Amino acid sequence: MHVFKCFCLFLILTTTACVPAVQPVQRINDPHEIETHSKAREQSVIEPEIIESQFKFYLQLDIGIPIEISPNGKYILSKTNDLLKLIDIENGREIKTFKSSSFFGGGFSPDGNYILNLSYQPKLISTISDRLVQTFNSKADYTFDFAFSSDGKYLLLAANKDVSLWDLSTGDKIKDFEGSGSSIMEVTFGPHDKYVISWSHDWVLKVWDIISGREINSIQFWNSASFSNSNTPPGGFFDRADIAFSSDGNYMVYAAQSLRERFPHKIELWDIIEGKKIKTFNCLSKDIYDVSFTPDNKFIIGRKKDNLVLWDISTGKAVKKYNGKFNNVIFSNTGKFFLTQEGKLSDSKITLRNSEDGQIIRTFMSQLPSVNSIAFSKNGKFLYSANSDGSVNKWDINIGKMSVAIDGDKSYKSIILLNNYGENVIYGRLDNSFSLVDTNTGEEIKTIPSSLNDSSPSINTAFLNHDGNLLVTKDSNEQLAVIDINESSEPKIFNNKFQINSVAISPDKQYLFAGGSYDSLNIYDLKKDLLVKAMGGIAPANYYLGDYNSITSIAISPNNNYAAIANIGSIKLYNIITGEIENQYTISEYIKSLTFNHESKYLLSGNADGVLKLWNLFSGEIINALKGHDAAIEKIVISPDGVKAVSFSSDGLLCLWDIQKGKLLSKFVTYNNKEWVFLTPDGYFNASTNGGRYLNVRVSQTKVTGIDDYQSNYRRPDIVAQKIN
Template structure:
């Protein structure tokens, strides 16, 4: 009865009531509700969020079951662009502890919510139009800065409330007033603005200033503090818009600001290795906390405002007694780059984050209790399996991840490389994956088991690219030393070395019939080989900069090349003549690939765009733009309906090409 009501009603409130009743019916009702929420995942993001919230309230003792519920809330504009599926979260921007052991983690791809005692994950606003650069939370209001715009969300309902086009350049810091009526922002356009949320109108507080990196409202809402590259803290009266204090003393950029609860004390952290406490009423320095050999990256007050936690360039967590002005604890975090720190509401734990991992520390014992890994590390290469069900990604930390594309789920991690993974390729049957490493090795992997099969060695430099022959029996590799090598896959034996390029081979590919092998190089040439005889057949010249990527058309009649000169050249394989020159990118082109039907050519560039070209006309038919987060690799799914893109910030996005405008 209830399930039928949930299926049939189009009214959101009725759906929420029905879902609530199902949750209360026990395990069976829970199972039905989970399936129904999943079926309606794109239609009602509010339903997903509220269903999860109801379950949290009603079934607190069974929080692990929470993982069964999808709760991705995607902005409509991203769905319209076809980018409503994502693998990985990307680098961490910041953290915010919430009541009931909840932790909000902001990454370059959006916001994620965790129950940090057991790492149970809830998605809140996990995907937005642009990479997230800053965020702020106040009560039920979440403000996200994404490139030039502000996105406002209601944490209680998961509803997207509004979008404000705020700055003419990237926003780098944001704060919400205590009454939740105003949002303050500072951007790379050298302005500080205060926005009234009800009207979306702005007060220009500061302009033509050096970059402002930190901004904070006083708890009483009367003051706004700003600081940044000019090494000065400014305190503004919100009501009159007047500058009431200009606090000098730091001699390097200021990156952190926090008010104490009484609004009379302001802490500023700087790269000059000090934290300064300012008396706001008098406008003078009250105390200096020195952090020897440690640039300050972030700071926070304890809930009782008696202590302060500071993190910086030496990657330790330092705890200070404010009243005594003494450091009372130093914790070696073993993290690579601590960029955020916060006390848990109980005051007994410190939560810190680097670019990839959030860690929860017990203060009394000075030990880590928990950690949450968010980022995939910087992604260098991606590749679809022949059946399109699995996507492989290679990262700068040497790891390879296999993904279930349909369910956006990580299948396994392949460890073995000691440096970044430059390239990946599957055999025709999808059973073997080859990886080219910066560690001067090629590794072959059993895809089903994740087992390492063998390692191909003997290189004097990094291996830049790999490609299997269509029958999977031969593997071609490109590097600087000995340029091109052909390997027998079954035995790992070197078959032949093809010399001719005068610089690093950056891309290699077989034609679909396996009769031709093409290679592109930093020497600005593309070479065509007979892989059976190792004979050089033809050299294509014309590029005026290094070649980064080459691609055969599915019928093998065309060969495309692209690279540092921002151009794409399409060659007639049989004659060697230039068939078409494609111009449109404004920076180096990283990767090109033909669609499975051969009608489109996709290209990804450092200009933060992916272009789709009509192969016959040479015209751009579609473009995907990323304002901040640069793409670096692409791959068509075998069915041609989707395209995967990766970024150096650790995010893979799957684009539905039928929905691209």
């Protein structure tokens, strides 16, 4: 099993709406009225008659990063930030979604009947039924790689510095293989499943006997960290290496790259059990990023900057080259076709190609731009969303329709922020300056100069206060600069000694809260330019776990009395008037976003698991837990009347909620090509001219079709308007 590579993970999604099944393209003979809650529309709206059985509508976006093709060649397993997706390779439509971890993926069992989902505790899931078959209770925080035995009865898990052998039928751990000096990155079974083979972060290859657990071989490959300049290894310094194991466990291909001109790049084939180099492949380019075997073990694949190269293992010669900027390559078991992710990481596409000539068989649906910022209009009728491609969309949330406010801005760098009512948008520029742009006209209002001098690091994050008048920028040194957009005064500068994850300014503009790593919190008085309180700042003993004691989100109440501070494990209620923590609630969630309601009595949290929660501010009681997102919720805004809320998640999905009734009203999304869809929970939708093609209908456990046969019954803008009001 070749380990899932660390590529940029593209944000995609599937959302589901359980709806009663309909007869395709059927005339409705006995329509009935639906109950409407809309006060704005007086005429009744007629829903189509429907039959009892259930099926599902999906909003499909991109398929993500493909990580494996099923043994029968019918399915793709792909990875997003925290989801695994099962994709029909024939039509590119998503079949199922599995919750996973943010770091690692999974793979198919040898017969394709099961999917291993690494997640935080590896799980074996039925490919067809979604049934959880087995959970492997590893005590490790993360599992880096895995491998199935050839008969599909056993499983290897690589976690931290250990490899463990598990029985698939019982879920029991059989044995540990210890002795690695560094984190194990890849693992496989050796020939005839008699050996366990690992590759670790310190470039050491180890082989164990699977019965006795005895280490029988260990080979150190050269890397820069192993030697000083005065002790140059015989083979030269190498700064980066990639390896792959053959599917039978006999061989390893090793590609090493050096940043030093005098040491050549090299690709070598090794006999794992014997511990001997068999062959060196001609590698003239310095741009070999990774290597792998074809499933039949006859060829080695080298992914270069602008092409793929296939070497014949028997002759050592390059026999085929495919041109293209490939970021990822996966061959089918038959070797007849392969999947590629290609193009710039910010705007890539997935293609299925013929292995014979590299011709494209199919290009999968384009991805969507991720959402960076959202804001309600003053009258609450519209929602503005600013996207990663620089565009700004205007959503009429009373009728369920989208128009483009700003088509796009390619000259900005990642930072794009909407002010409180969406009237203006701020773009961060490459020179660290900012542009204030009128959302409705697209005209620049003013340029906001950079807060940095020439020697400073670049700005990587920015925040706006509630009314959009104060811009807070953060550079890579964690320095904060507070800029008054309406004034020409010098920015206020505040230095921090910890990584900042969240910033909030009190509505009265007196206090700046900055929270981040080690549960650190700095509170600044903006009127006095002083640090008035510092909290936390002690590194936990288990900081290896990452951000496990870091502040993830801060929100300040509209009445200026309280700050809600979330870290992984608790929500603290800080009384701004007394300067003390008034209450603290233990939580199991990873909270990504917090916002107060207008009365400062309740708190909305957007969680990493996609659940939106409404909390009683003073008791810590959860009033509602609302489901609609699959991916992590990044931001929540509340309508001016306090009735509705909109959230967006890391996959680009927006959800419209009635927070008073505790219900999901609609899911909506736009795509790179400006097509859009509004989908209600019961399956009615409104869409742009071609937006309906992004809707899927699951008609069986593994069969998903398009919307064409059902469009006449469910493309109902009138019903959508009723449902969301």
